[in-house]
Amino acid sequence: MTPVTHCAGRTLALFGLGGSGLATADALRAGGARVVCWDDAEASRAKAEAAGHEVSDLRTVDWSGVASLVLTPGVPLTHPEPHWSATLAAAAGVEIVGDVELFCRERAAIAPGAELVAITGTNGKSTTTALTAHLFRSAGRDVQMGGNIGTAVLALEPPAAGRLHVLEVSSYQIDLAPGLAPTVGMLLNLSPDHIDRHGTFENYAAVKERLIARSERSLVGVDDPACADVFERAVEREMRLHARHLGPSGRHLPVSVRQDLPTGVSLSGGHMVLMRPYDGRERLLGGVDGISTLRGLHNAQNACFAAACADLLGLRAADAHVIQNGLNTFGGLPHRMEEVGRSGNTLFINDSKATNADSAEKALLSFDRVHWILGGVPKAGGIEALVPLFDRVARAYLIGDAADEFARTLSGRALSRRCGTLAKAVAAAAADARQAPGNQTVLFSPACASFDQFRNFEARGDAFRALVSELAI
Template identity: 55%
Template sequence: MIEAHSFKGRKVAVFGMGMSGLAAARSLIAGGAETMVWDDGEKGRDAAVAAGLPVRDLREIDWRALDSLVLAPGVPLTHPEPHWTVKLAEANGVEIIGDTEIFFRERRRVGANCPVIAITGTNGKSTTTALSNHLLNAAGRASVCGGNIGRAVLDLPPFVDGQHYVLELSSFQLDLTPSLDPDAGILLNITPDHIDRHGSLEGYAAVKEKLFANMTGGGTAVIGADDALCDAIAARAEARGVRTLRISSTKPVATGIYGEGSGLFELADGALQNRASLSGIGSLRGAHNAQNAAAALAATRSLGLPWATLVEGLQSFPGLAHRMQEIRRIGHVLFVNDSKATNADAAERALLSFTNIYWIAGGKPKAGGIEPLAPFFPRIKKAYLIGVAAEEFAQTIGGRVPVSMARTLDRAVAEAAADAAAQGSGEDAVVLLSPACASYDQYPNFEIRGDAFRAAVEALSAPPAKEKAA
């Protein structure tokens, strides 16, 4: 645990008793802060009581005496309306921060040589975070990852010289970290997401740009060049004198790394260098993973890792659970868990990576639905629709792809497995869970949804086959 000694003697309220809120409260108490915690939900309050934390209704305190409000990242800060704690804090001049802000303040206080890579973007964050951490560890560096993936940042090991941190940061976390200053910052891409939280696509992009707000000549900005919003952010970073590397999976870049086919290339010393190949690395299948790999390589290279070591690390990357995760193969049928694809843009990346797809989709729909995926419908043999979105998705698909209203994931897996097996072994088939939806209608989160898919697939004992009509 990282103890927040920079808050010693200060009076701090922590709202939101999820993973990050509980960790923040423990860190503050260990560091000597006068801490009180609260949650709107009984479940959260019970979790705080079970952890031995000082629970107190924040409606009943004197906000003028507070120094800081530590807000859980999922609590509305500005849109659609500020949470009541935010309104009280603003009315009384209390700073509003998140657990990641405590992390960076404590890092500065300790002064240890602890390189940090911070990663954001609409899609690809988790894979890039896991890959960057893997590359550092494979090179013999002590490295851990956390934030919006795995462990809360304040539950990571304390700051000591040589310890590396790779942090996945959502837009919610960026909004609450005003003094963020990573050694390398990665912005992968920006597509419409969380508009209800940020008010507009432009507002969402402005929050993402905060990753580089405090970056000076000593830091490295690694920014995707495949969308206009990111390109503009890269130009502004360069104009401020920040070392900026662009990454792309669609086109060459003058400074940075780009993917072409299975190769990753860099223009160095006036010549084009073929730095690595993703061919045969199943955990990095698809063009989107070329961008993820390019980003991880650029960031870790900026910390001094040699190319030979990085290329070797790529080969041993095991992949990320719930993101293009190959579960098993039964005969000619491959089962892939892409439960983390909670929007159409993420699902597009999976659909681009395969042909002959038996697609399981649906859940709690997001704005825009799946109409943007229409160009990829020819890759789909049949769609198995689940959850609240089933009717909406069936209407969007129309007659362009055969549809089964499976409704539930276990039924979808059984039907898709049988259909894929029945097509014959002349061509490989893929049963792909890539929902293009949130999970909340049927599962608490995408991880549990992915685990349910894995369990259903592992329960298949033999290549299932449908009886053929006589």
């Protein structure tokens, strides 16, 4: 736990008593603050009370005595409209922050030199976060990993000299963390997502861009137009700041797996190459060919970011092969291009985390021919963007609410079958793959949210894994 000592003696209101909310309440109390908690769900309130927290309806609180409202990231701050607790706080002139902001302020108070890596983007955040942490851990570093992945940030050990925190941060968390200024910030990519919470894609991208603007050093993907624009603006700001000097310091580095870059990180023949800015020095960071947990161009991009971060923070000095050793031993993450089994000639891939077309595209590009299981609650645009990849689809097996819409998109372009449920889809795809010659792949990459049939993508992926395990080998 990271006790929030800089809030000692203050009263804070907290809304949202899920996992991160309870961890925040614990950390604030441990640091000496008074925390008044609330949640709209009675079960969540009961759990907080059982843990000894002060639970009181924030509608009845005297806001004149409240220093801050700590809002859980899952609660709307601006769109489609502010949550009622945010409206009350704003009317009283009370600042609204999140747990990441509290962590950053505590870092500034107790260990301002402690290294912090923050990773954001539309897709690939979790894999890049886990891989980055793994590279440092495999080199013997003291690493704490959390944020939007796994462990709430305030449940981690506190910042300290020699300790590295690697955080995945969502747009919601960045929106609530004006003081987030990491040692290294990463922006992987940008595509339309969470528009309901930000109003427009431009607003969503602008929130992500804040991370880069505040980072001491940054790595920015330049293979999509929105991210390339972010990088160009970052360099322009740096040029203005250094206008009276010999030139910029190379604070921002571009990353690409589709083009050779004069400076930054590029992919060449399966090898990641870092070209240092302004001096022309080239350094080989490592290779990803043959690493099954880093299959596909999108995972090569994730690896480029993680390896470049390791290089920026001096990992190369410890062992010339430490980055490659870390890449080779990375176990991957559940539900993200996860190999979950083989049945006869067929490999089964669980990519349940692919909740939009952009993420599913990365999975389709990783294989020449697939039996593709997809569907659920469709995102805006459906799978129209994937039409150029339909020649890779032996057959599509459709489930959930999106089945009719996706069948229309696939019609005349790829074979498809409405299966309704995941169990029927797995059985049908496995049977078709078994009858096909040569090695086959059944790819579960839904391109949809899960909420029509499953509570989240993890439950959906677990169900797929269980169904595969039941197949006759």
